[in-house]
Amino acid sequence: MGSIATTPVTRNITAIAMMILSMGLFALDDSFIKLAAQEINVGQVILLQTLIAAVVFAALTRLSGDPIWTRAYFARPIVVRNAGEVLGVVCFVTALALMPLSTASAILQAQPLVVTLGAALFLGEKVGWRRWSAVMIGFFGVIIIVRPGMAGFTPAALLAVAAVVGLAMRDLATRRVETGVSTMQLSTLASLVILPPAFIMMIAYGGWSPMSTTTMLYVLGAATAGMMAYYAITLSLRIGELSVIAPFRYSRLLFALILGFVLFDERPDIPMMIGSALIIGTGIYAFYRERVRARIAAGAVIEGQN
Template sequence: MTTQNTRLGIGLMILTTLIFAVQDGVSRHLSETYNVYMVVMIRYWFFAAFVMVIASRQGGGLRAAAATSQPFLQIFRGVLLVVEICVMVTAFVLLGLTESHAIFTAYPLLVAALSGPILGEKVGWRRWMAIGVGFIGVLIILQPSGGVFSPYAIVPLAAALMFALYGLLTRYAARKDSAATSFFWTGVAGSVTATLIGMWYWEPMSGDDWVWMIVLCFTGAAGHFTLIKCYEVAEASAVQPFAYLQLVFATAIGMTVFGETLRTNVAIGAGIIVAAGLFTLWRAQKRNQEPAVKRVP
């Protein structure tokens, strides 16, 4: 039964990464014509509605989902994610999907590096070595001789740092709040923030682009839905490595739809980052299993 659930979870994670890669492609397409803040704002309106529907169908309804003893933390998480999305979509326009995602894959390494000061978790020397190796991969991607290096390269790296901080704060919030509560505040606080920013950048959209906007909204909701189901049927440690497939799918979309090229240094650097990230995930999983192993006579 566990094996079947794990297989289903892996399938759902692969589907999730594909959906999010398509969402990134649509985001890039729209943001090349319209302001990023407006695109994110409309996307968040739909996302907030989706969150409300999910919360209302669970025990206790919206009141239970909104109940939290740490509202400022939850609001900050929601605001941080909106800013990260705006920064990352901007990176898609400036650098393209391929290079942006190659740099963004460093975020699990940032999570590992920051888990000590933020969560008080112990990071062993092996994981620190993997973090160092991973950032060598980042430097390989950014090397001037590869033609990628530019001031724009800092944009997806900043997005990765913000997303890592968002993930750590989500784990910190989970000590007191349920996943449903964190999900609710992510949608609501994010929607309010996106509106306060995006309403100043409203511009009319053509009929065809509204179709793409609807696709963007539905892919966002579908991706979050499949991700929720993924974690319901399988442990996060079993499916998390497959999240790196988003880099593969985004690169494929960037090359086939937007005519991007995969430079050699980007491919090598991304490979090093992914390998280092997978190693940190493996070490974290092994460390979590150690107490249980020690109790076995």
């Protein structure tokens, strides 16, 4: 008899738990970044966090027997992936420093919808009218949160939108990366390529600033939470069914709302809540339609074999 731990149901339950854990850790990572940015500039925050991550990921890459540097890194999908990573990280961390944690996190929830849009436009994936409708309604939710031209508008919200585009670009490019490049190698490279723009940002924002012990702990906490979150989400995606675990990505917003209230006294307004509901609702529906489409395709294959 096989172990219960290897059954599909148990694997999915474990994967869901890991996904929720990773989203909580990502929200904690964001909170530490926002706290650190109250004393030091954004460039210094990014530089320190990615430097810690680069050292750890490089060590893990070597321990796994893979080279830290390889010519495969010059492949177009990896170059595009790194460009998206830099855009996403720089813009989102800057947005975190300038706007409420909960608002930035709400806008970030549109990333799966942008991935759906990009997959249709650039990867040739077929997207039916239902998912197109979900994407459009989700984008309307983003507009409600951003509120361009209205009294509640903050330019930093556009940075969060740019971060969504960058991170979606990263995810789309990852689908085209050859299997010969390991996940740990990609993580090491992503950390390394962020260091130069982070250093430039630090200089542009006034250079290196002395840090209190508390801020050092915030930076260390951000790096630790970020790496733990990365491990948890990677494990989740490897052992669980994507269509089952994907909706639980939106738990990040719940954690952000709680941490924003506790740490920064943030109180989301009605437009933000409405926009968030539209983004999350349409995102979950898009995942549901993808699952239906996969079942239909699988049924067609079985019928063709009979």
